[in-house]
Amino acid sequence: MTYIHPAYLQHERKRFMRPDAYRFFFPDWRRYVRAGQEHDLLYRHFERFERKYSPDQPRVPQGSPNGGQWTNDGDAGASGRNDPRIISDTAPDSVSPSIQYAQNRPRGGFASVIINGQQVEPTSGQQARLAVVEAQARAAIQHVRELDPKWQPTPSAYESVEGLIGAYRSDAQQALERISTLQQVGIGPGPFAGGSIPARGPQRDFIAAERGAINRIGSETGCHTCGTMSPGTPLENFVLDHQPPTAWNPLGSSQRLYPQCFSCSARQGNWISRNGGRR
Amino acid sequence: MRTSSLIRPVNSLIFISDRAGGRIPLWQKSKQILWTDSCISVACYPEQDGPTELSLGASSEVDPGFRPEFDGMLETPNRIVTVQDVTHEMILSMNVAEQLVRVRIWLNHPRWANRIAIGVG
Numbered sequence: 219m220t221y222i223h224p225a226y227l228q229h230e231r232k233r234f235m236r237p238d239a240y241r242f243f244f245p246d247w248r249r250y251v252r253a254g255q256e257h258d259l260l261y262r263h264f265e266r267f268e269r270k271y272s273p274d275q276p277r278v279p280q281g282s283p284n285g286g287q288w289t290n291d292g293d294a295g296a297s298g299r300n301d302p303r304i305i306s307d308t309a310p311d312s313v314s315p316s317i318q319y320a321q322n323r324p325r326g327g328f329a330s331v332i333i334n335g336q337q338v339e340p341t342s343g344q345q346a347r348l349a350v351v352e353a354q355a356r357a358a359i360q361h362v363r364e365l366d367p368k369w370q371p372t373p374s375a376y377e378s379v380e381g382l383i384g385a386y387r388s389d390a391q392q393a394l395e396r397i398s399t400l401q402q403v404g405i406g407p408g409p410f411a412g413g414s415i416p417a418r419g420p421q422r423d424f425i426a427a428e429r430g431a432i433n434r435i436g437s438e439t440g441c442h443t444c445g446t447m448s449p450g451t452p453l454e455n456f457v458l459d460h461q462p463p464t465a466w467n468p469l470g471s472s473q474r475l476y477p478q479c480f481s482c483s484a485r486q487g488n489w490i491s492r493n494g495g496r497r
Numbered sequence: 498m499r500t501s502s503l504i505r506p507v508n509s510l511i512f513i514s515d516r517a518g519g520r521i522p523l524w525q526k527s528k529q530i531l532w533t534d535s536c537i538s539v540a541c542y543p544e545q546d547g548p549t550e551l552s553l554g555a556s557s558e559v560d561p562g563f564r565p566e567f568d569g570m571l572e573t574p575n576r577i578v579t580v581q582d583v584t585h586e587m588i589l590s591m592n593v594a595e596q597l598v599r600v601r602i603w604l605n606h607p608r609w610a611n612r613i614a615i616g617v618g
Contacts, residue, residue, distance in 0.1 A: 422507065422544070429545065451543040452609045457509075458545060465507070465584045480509065480543050481526055487508025487583040488524035488538065495584055 404486030412439025
């Protein structure tokens, strides 16, 4: 049997107790196991973890009070740590950003949630608030991931239903702050965005009609990022800014052109380059 | 050997660094040239208003005869100085002898330069 240092095992246990533990778990982990290691502690540890997040894990049948919730093999009544926000069993990169947070939604609504291993039944008022804040958090995170697919909120610890509501609120707040940060550096249509025109593609061989349209929109609503009415260029032409930026369009979304001032354009380019925009 | 190119870079920005890139300087409003030990960023003529003529070569070859806007040292661990755009597409490059080279940059206008000369050594 392979010797595994107890301190390392303890570290692994702690790591996989984190609310975002699924990030450390790969569905093909068996590839890295040599023959004969099936009885190792670490192997069994991973096996338990796999069962915990397996889509094939049995659920409590419909009709019972806990209907639809995950349960242990052959033991529908046992309770374990069951963070209702984390059910995904796949690495984040393999999941479409638009559905990833949806997968984390609790099964069977909020009639009951399990917090720190204890089944808790929220009041009807709490259930309604949970549904609202979860939907808000999901929508905000989906918005961020359209521009930054790898972003995820820092998980919050909670020990009560009110804490869970607070955790969802925190997720939504973090997402809104991230959107604001991205907008400030020119990623995504900015807070001053008025009109826009469709981009023919990522190329920058703009025609006179496009330049004219962007200058007209710019003269009415200003730079979409900072709102200034002056393009800040020698010929007073606004920059025709692709959104999402060509170098920062992870989902290959269709692009539109917005007026941007010279200063915000330079700031956008600096940020994209520093953050590893398309190579 | 001097090389040159007529460009309209995205975001009107270029970066001068080693082939492997460098630590890109933080953006500052109204600063035409920003730098770290391993990367220099230069704002070009606004792309939608016109092209910028870019030259890269030994200082003695590209020196236009007036005071450079930038005169400093650049780390070049791979001994190749490159000019890249914001997407890290290489525009110009030049082999150098040292891993730390002197770089001088001449602009033909203090704010709206459409001729930029980059001299090495």
